[in-house]
């Protein structure tokens with residue numbers, strides 16, 4: 020009995036105890052059970068199958084409680100798979116959640132109302148939707164991270180405004196989870212926010228002004244998909260606590276604000292891969308804690324500072340020198356100050372790189388005698404003011420800034436410029452005062468509303484009929500005798516210009532003298548102009564004769580200038596074609612002339628159906644000689660050729676026919692009869708490379724494999740190397756492009772059309788001065804100056820490599836602006852492996868990955884070849900080496916090479932011909948040269964470079 024009582028007492032005593040241990044809030048318990056049910060591998064939790072008391076004791080693994088309520092679940096890194104229950108937010112006392120690095124999938128449940136939740140880590144799972152009320156009522160939230168979940172992948176999501184109620188929030192991390200749209204303003208009102216990580220999303224728009232003054236330490240906004248976050252960096256300079264700013268891979272623009280010096284805690288500032296312009300401010304590089312500064316791939320300018328920062332990267336900008344610590348030349352410094360005055364328009368910021376404004380690629384800048392003489396930026400959308408630094412460019416002759424949005428006044432020290440002849444600032448928004456220029460300067464200021472009725476203009480002066488307001492000098496001044504000096508060429512032009520407005524004096528004698536002087540001056544000018552003109556012409560002729568520009572040296576040994584060419588030996592002309600022709604040719608053995616009659620009959624009298632292409636200077640026909648041999652005949656429109664040009668034509672042929680290389684299309688012969696000029700080439704059955712790269716779908720061709728492309732690149736490189744250096748004379752092709760690269764049966768390539776540019780039947784002068792080439796392939800310095808070296812060919816070769824990699828044509832007006840010019844776009848993406856991967860021609864198929872190393876080596880080579888500065892481009896020999904080592908890795912192709920180059924000459928001719936003919940598929944109706952007249956440049960003297968480059972879109 021006593022024992023029974025004792026037991027009862029014990030029971031009574033301990034009852035409350037058992038009540039505590041067995042009574043986890045049933046609601047919380049139910050949610051945990053639901054959670055376990057949703058998992059595909061719940062055993063990993065090691066929760067008891069039968070227990071009903073997670074808050075224990077003993078506590079269930081990974082669960083923490085306070086009293087009967089669950090406050091934490093910590094299951095990070097367990098490899099759990101499955102879905103979370105919908106009613107998850109009924110764990111209303113939850114404070115801390117560690118779900119990161121599992122394999123949870125399905126929708127995130129709403130966390131709405133978890134008012135005790137402080138920490139929530141859900142990083143690296145497979146959650147695929149986030150409900151719109153997820154963040155509502157999370158009033159205690161301190162840190163939340165949802166990184167690396169494919170949330171709302173198809174449409175993206177933006178951060179709901181509900182989060183604004185989480186006023187304690189310190190860390191918000193949403194890296195790579197499909198956040199789209201602009202950065203929400205309200206984040207700028209969250210007082211405790213110290214770490215904001217939003218990298219690898221699709222954010223756009225600008226840094227909100229509300230972010231000013233945020234006490235952020237970490238700001239990661241890097242690598243946004245699409246255009247990225249844009250606008251300036253000014254807001255950054257107000258974040259005094261900032262230590263880590265990762266803003267790379269966006270579209271930030273404008274200069275780096277000097278006020279960045281206020282961010283004294285900055286240790287890592289990564290601004291690479293944006294569109295930043297301007298100079299690197301001193302305040303940036305003197306930041307006391309800065310350890311890592313990345314600036315590469317922007318449009319930054321000026322000198323590279325010599326800094327003591329541990330990690331400093333700066334490549335691919337528009338700096339003037341490539342080494343740190345080297346100052347820019349005075350001219351460049353002055354021009355960059357001018358650019359700063361007009362807020363660094365992006366186009367100019369990318370074009371005005373290097374330390375030589377006269378290198379030929381500075382848009383809107385022309386030089387004479389190696390110094391800047393013309394600034395030509397009319398209608399360029401410039402805003403800002405005209406920098407006084409222009410006053411330091413003492414060779415300036417013309418300044419053309421009309422039709423912009425320039426404000427402020429004209430700097431006074433422009434009047435210091437001794438050579439200045441013209442300033443056109445018409446149609447801007449300038450304000451007075453207008454400085455007093457000397458009479459030799461023509462000043463055009465009309466269309467500046469605030470300069471109307473300039474005070475310096477005498478009221479009696481009638482408005483000039485051309486609304487040209489000349490320099491504000493007196494109509495009649497004692498300077499007149501001055502302008503009579505023959506040396507003062509400019510001042511006389513200005514009299515000439517404004518003479519009508521100046522007949523105003525009452526003093527007849529003075530007037531008479533003036534008229535006489537003016538007449539004399541005009542006469543003098545006319546004589547001067549005549550002299551200059553004659554001299555120019557003489558010069559032109561002499562450059563024509565000189566071989567300093569090594570384009571096509573004449574064959575001077577040929578005294579009578581008649582072409583007597585030896586029979587082409589088969590071994591020289593790559594394949595059996597030569598020997599076949601020498602057999603087939605029925606006329607004039609020992610000479611390359613072929614009768615027009617023969618060519619007429621072989622092309623069915625130049626029948627339209629035999630047209631295979633239209634080159635810059637004629638139509639190309641395919642033809643078949645009577646013995647079955649196939650040829651390509653180029654018929655030049657030559658009716659305007661003079662005798663002299665005719666001689667030149669023959670002399671050129673003499674040279675061209677000596678150029679023999681297996682990777683150059685062989686000139687087999689020619690015809691001159693009456694007005695006919697015909698060139699006969701070997702026929703390449705697979706036609707132009709461009710067809711196989713850009714039109715293979717339309718023409719139902721097989722897309723080229725990477726192996727074929729490599730071999731084609733190598734062939735072209737070898738042909739060009741030969742042209743450049745292996746012959747005694749140095750040849751420059753001037754128009755290398757994929758439509759001038761022809762393919763043989765085995766897809767081995769030959770370069771065609773070399774040297775023919777000089778044969779343009781456009782009248783004598785233009786033959787000499789013709790600027791040849793095709794937009795998209797033109798080396799910038801050649802496009803601008805017309806001066807040509809072998810490096811211009813290397814540039815074009817680089818563009819061809821880009822075409823081989825991307826399958827995109829060098830220039831396509833149908834593409835968006837960003838990618839229109841392959842060369843400039845490619846230069847931007849080539850160093851980013853991912854972007855390069857995306858740019859690789861999809862026609863290369865699924866094995867992209869294994870060839871990617873090879874592709875990226877070629878991409879490097881392409882970038883190298885198309886370097887902006889000619890001296891940075893390699894010789895073709897270098898390209899041959901790089902490509903040969905890549906092509907060698909494809910061992911099986913060696914036998915292929917045998918088949919191609921070791922043409923079996925023992926094989927009966929007719930059999931060879933048959934092989935060629937059989938190869939033609941029904942699809943190939945347009946063989947040979949593509950239409951390359953479309954992109955060709957009309958003859959233009961080199962001096963017209965400005966209009967030329969602007970047409971080029973750079």
Ligand SMILES: *[C@@H]1O[C@H](CO)[C@@H](O)[C@H](O)[C@H]1NC(C)=O
Nearest residue numbers: 098099100121122123124145
């Ligand atoms: C995650 O789940 C997917 C299927 O949903 C499965 O293929 C994958 O192996 C899982 N990963 C891990 C680490 O368990």
Ligand SMILES: *[C@@H]1O[C@H](CO)[C@@H](O)[C@H](O)[C@H]1NC(C)=O
Nearest residue numbers: 148149150151171176177179
């Ligand atoms: C995510 O997508 C779901 C379903 O498409 C939608 O209901 C929800 O509102 C989206 N989330 C956000 C935050 O917009």
Ligand SMILES: *[C@@H]1O[C@H](CO)[C@@H](O)[C@H](O)[C@H]1NC(C)=O
Nearest residue numbers: 162189190213214235236237
């Ligand atoms: C939250 O941000 C601070 C920096 O502001 C950082 O030190 C801390 O590690 C962050 N917390 C987490 C979990 O990343």
Ligand SMILES: *[C@@H]1O[C@H](CO)[C@@H](O)[C@H](O)[C@H]1NC(C)=O
Nearest residue numbers: 287309310311312329330331
């Ligand atoms: C500098 O860069 C190297 C290599 O990228 C890295 O290992 C190192 O930690 C960086 N140092 C600093 C101070 O960021």
Ligand SMILES: *[C@@H]1O[C@H](CO)[C@@H](O)[C@H](O)[C@H]1NC(C)=O
Nearest residue numbers: 407408410411430431432435
């Ligand atoms: C031009 O004027 C500015 C002030 O307006 C002055 O600082 C600068 O030195 C001047 N430059 C020259 C070349 O006179």
